[in-house]
Amino acid sequence: SNTHGLTKCRVLLAELEAHPDAWPFLTPVNQKAVPGYRKVIKKPMDLSTIREKLTNNQYLNLETFIADVNLIFDNCEKFNEDDSEIGRGGHSMRRFFDKRWTELL
Numbered sequence: 001s002n003t004h005g006l007t008k009c010r011v012l013l014a015e016l017e018a019h020p021d022a023w024p025f026l027t028p029v030n031q032k033a034v035p036g037y038r039k040v041i042k043k044p045m046d047l048s049t050i051r052e053k054l055t056n057n058q059y060l061n062l063e064t065f066i067a068d069v070n071l072i073f074d075n076c077e078k079f080n081e082d083d084s085e086i087g088r089g090g091h092s093m094r095r096f097f098d099k100r101w102t103e104l105l
């Protein structure tokens with residue numbers, strides 16, 4: 001991946017972190033506070049973990065970055081009802097990401 005790709009990841013991650021509906025996804029789900037999460041969700045992911053991996057240059061290419069972002073939203077859909085505050089937030093954030101990813105160079 002090239003410099004542009006890394007810039008696009010940085011811009012998109014900053015926008016996701018700043019989104020009003022981002023609060024359920026900013027830090028790892030507290031598995032002590034959320035019954036069932038540890039058993040149901042095999043690969044937890046959140047925006048702070050993505051931020052850490054981007055800072056540590058752990059994304060080999062755009063695809064590995066996109067895969068982690070989608071993992072947040074797929075985990076959310078698996079665990080939360082669509083008609084719940086967190087469930088609706090996940091759908092909102094996925095729509096926002098998909099739109100902005102397509103708009104940016």
Ligand SMILES: Cc1ncccc1N[C@H]1CCCS(=O)(=O)C1
Pocket residue numbers: 023024025028029030031033034076079080086
């Ligand atoms: C994204 C998600 N999926 C399933 C359950 C919960 C959450 N979000 C967390 C929001 C912050 C506090 S918490 O860590 O208890 C729960």
